[in-house]
Amino acid sequence: MQEIISDNNWNKLGIYPIVDEHDIVKVRSIVRQHAKDFRMGIVEQTRITTAISELLRNMYNYANGGDVVIESGQVEEHNALIITCIDKGPGIEDVELAMSDGYTSGMGMGYGLPGAKRLVDKFEIYSKPQKGTTVRIMKWK
């Protein structure tokens, strides 16, 4: 598991705090708008919005909220929409286990993290117990 590093050449589109459930809805529709502006099709829009919804819910349910950074930039020769979720929650003890289908630590279905990974083109996760978790998803244009 590698620490997630940002590229300074990326274009910052916005940073939003997640405090309550309404923020999830708000940020989700902002992401959908960015996907639209990126000229993604309706299926791709739905995918990235659902993926971000999963991550934001995790953040809200388990880490008491956090911050979301939306960027666009060049990644591996792709024009990408990059969304990074940063929280200072309890962290994930076993990331590999959390990434497996059907495993849940709470009341969920256990498809949140692995499902989100399948919905996007690139998925990075970095977690340190007691320090917090950072998840970054990317979708090619």
Added chain:
Amino acid sequence: MENNLDFKNAKERIEHIEDVLSSVAAGDLDKRLQTDIEDDLTGIEEAINILIEDLTYELKQSKKMKEELEDKLNKIQEQQKTIIQQQEDLLELSSPVTKVWDNVLILPVIGTLDSQRTQIMMENLLQKIVETGCTIAILDITGVPTVDTQVANHLLKTVTAARLLGADCIISGISPAIAQTIVHLGIDLSSIKTKATLQDAMLFAMKKNNQLFEGKIHLEHKEQEEDDK
């Protein structure tokens, strides 16, 4: 030109200044110093008077502002009450369960399904199932833009609860994009009857209705025949 300071009066005047200042400190702003004698002390006395004037003015201003702010605060608090009231009303309104046909209930879901709303939605639906005795309920999610695992989980729970009361649920209005997303997420909704459109769901419900009622009528008919014998 200023006169020389009269030491005889000076002590008295300084005491007076002290007097006035202490009453100002106590909050009484009506007292002023007399400035009829012109000498070295006059400047100080006048300055103190001006200071008291200014203080009176500022105090008045801040009192006025305080009142205005309190007024505004009251208004905002009232508005907030209205907003909370309306939100509660909206929550009730936003999950209407209606009987559209014999034995068929419809629950159109529009917007976002958060945990609070799902709770009310489920309560409304279950209540209505008990009240009407309907055995088919259609949950139309055409107006739900995002179905993530939490929403799917809520839907599954609602369907399971309805089933416990003897009602079968049909979920309609899953768009092609949402269908693909659900598959990628890995959610298994195969235990639920789903239809693409509300129309399909209605047709399915009516067909099922017909089978049910025909069966019933048939049975009653038979029973009657047996009675006749």
